[in-house]
Amino acid sequence: MKGLSKIVSAVCIVPMLALAVAGCGGSDSSSSSEGAKASGNKPVTLRFSWWGSDPRHKATLDVIALYESKNPNVKIEGEYMGADGYKEKLMTQLAGGSAPDIMQIDPPWLADFTKQFNSFEDLNQLKSIDTKSFDEAFVNNYGVVNGKLVGLPTGISGITMLINKDVLTKAGISPDTVWDWDTILSEGAKVNKADPKSYFLVTDQFATVVQILPPYLKQKTGSQIVKEDYTLGFTRADLVDAFIYLKKLFDQKVVEPAAQQYMFKAKYFENSVWTNQQAGATIEWIAALGPRKEPFKNSADVVLPPVAKDAKDTGIIVRPAQMISINGKSANKEEAAKFLNFFFNDKEALAILKDTRSVPPTEIGRKVSADSNLIDPLILKAIDLATKKQGMADNVISLNIQLQNIMMDAVEKVGFGKATPEAAADEMIKQFQTKLTELRAAAK
Numbered sequence: 001m002k003g004l005s006k007i008v009s010a011v012c013i014v015p016m017l018a019l020a021v022a023g024c025g026g027s028d029s030s031s032s033s034e035g036a037k038a039s040g041n042k043p044v045t046l047r048f049s050w051w052g053s054d055p056r057h058k059a060t061l062d063v064i065a066l067y068e069s070k071n072p073n074v075k076i077e078g079e080y081m082g083a084d085g086y087k088e089k090l091m092t093q094l095a096g097g098s099a100p101d102i103m104q105i106d107p108p109w110l111a112d113f114t115k116q117f118n119s120f121e122d123l124n125q126l127k128s129i130d131t132k133s134f135d136e137a138f139v140n141n142y143g144v145v146n147g148k149l150v151g152l153p154t155g156i157s158g159i160t161m162l163i164n165k166d167v168l169t170k171a172g173i174s175p176d177t178v179w180d181w182d183t184i185l186s187e188g189a190k191v192n193k194a195d196p197k198s199y200f201l202v203t204d205q206f207a208t209v210v211q212i213l214p215p216y217l218k219q220k221t222g223s224q225i226v227k228e229d230y231t232l233g234f235t236r237a238d239l240v241d242a243f244i245y246l247k248k249l250f251d252q253k254v255v256e257p258a259a260q261q262y263m264f265k266a267k268y269f270e271n272s273v274w275t276n277q278q279a280g281a282t283i284e285w286i287a288a289l290g291p292r293k294e295p296f297k298n299s300a301d302v303v304l305p306p307v308a309k310d311a312k313d314t315g316i317i318v319r320p321a322q323m324i325s326i327n328g329k330s331a332n333k334e335e336a337a338k339f340l341n342f343f344f345n346d347k348e349a350l351a352i353l354k355d356t357r358s359v360p361p362t363e364i365g366r367k368v369s370a371d372s373n374l375i376d377p378l379i380l381k382a383i384d385l386a387t388k389k390q391g392m393a394d395n396v397i398s399l400n401i402q403l404q405n406i407m408m409d410a411v412e413k414v415g416f417g418k419a420t421p422e423a424a425a426d427e428m429i430k431q432f433q434t435k436l437t438e439l440r441a442a443a444k
Contacts (some may be wrong), residue, residue: 151323215315222312257417
């Protein structure tokens with residue numbers, strides 16, 4: 001799986017949706033309702049796992065019900081939950097040989113899971129799924145591992161900053177502010193000064209590790225967090241600077257105290273500061289905008305995340321929302337492929353799914369969405385902003401979960417005041433180098 005520096009079709013995704021034109025070229029895919037019909041009457045049970053929020057759950061279950069109505073011999077059991085704990089559960093299932101037939105996967109997991117479990121089917125070997133409507137470069141850059149197509153993108157996503165215009169205006173902050181890391185501090189501090197119960201940036205330790213520290217470092221260095229040769233892409237001074245900045249976010253009350261925010265690991269949106277409209281902004285994946293913006297109502301808007309004035313790379317990621325893979329050990333691979341063909345290409349299914357997994361990744365999906373105005377305008381705006389300013393895609397090594405956990409431990413220590421930025425940086429670098437030595441040896 002390679003990093004995607006520029007999405008080939010990005011220039012036409014948003015205009016096409018806005019103007020409801022046919023697409024970026026290539027053959028037009030027709031509704032695959034006929035292709036959804038099962039080849040026989042043999043009873044088949046498939047399991048399909050995914051994470052998400054209620055709108056995604058409902059839409060996916062409705063598509064499953066529609067497919068079952070067209071294929072009475074097929075039963076699909078949905079196994080769904082929130083994001084917290086999903087990866088750990090799936091890894092346990094993969095290790096134990098009990099993983100579902102169809103799995104929603106986060107793009108960074110594909111390479112690691114393929115190497116660790118060798119459990120994903122090469123979708124190019126399954127005749128029942130038509131991938132012509134996908135952008136070939138997008139699929140190849142994110143779905144191909146070791147020459148095999150092991151995942152298909154569910155949607156086009158990226159990083160955005162979701163703001164609450166009312167909270168900002170009440171604090172004397174213009175919603176049109178162009179954000180960099182300095183203005184996050186200077187302007188962001190105004191929110192808590194205007195209302196001691198409110199904070200400019202709502203986040204958590206997991207989001208900090210994914211959506212704050214990496215772009216901060218990449219903008220400073222112009223490099224990956226970890227280079228392809230398993231060496232660090234940043235210096236000690238770079239990391240100390242990043243942790244000093246993190247400490248300033250706490251000290252200047254731009255974010256709430258660690259004891260409060262860190263209670264909501266990977267689920268900041270359950271924090272009362274967020275649900276009670278006491279938050280000015282968050283940095284979030286575009287695919288999650290639908291449910292995340294609900295507390296803000298008509299006050300919600302999206303802007304570019306912070307980019308340093310002297311940034312060597314914007315640090316803004318554009319990537320698949322998720323990937324969907326078929327279990328290579330499934331007893332019903334072709335039946336699973338038939339369902340995925342329906343999921344990605346059937347017009348009725350696409351109309352039900354709407355933007356619950358962000359902007360559709362296929363030509364036909366985008367046309368259905370455009371014809372019926374099914375995409376949230378904020379999602380369109382966020383995709384447009386991100387694609388115009390996207391930076392380098394993360395490489396696989398930088399997204400290693402063990403490295404992320406090491407960084408998260410350092411973030412928590414800085415947040416709780418248990419380590420100085422210098423001490424946290426030294427410990428993190430030491431642990432990174434130890435782990436990278438192991439990963440380098442394992443890669444040989």
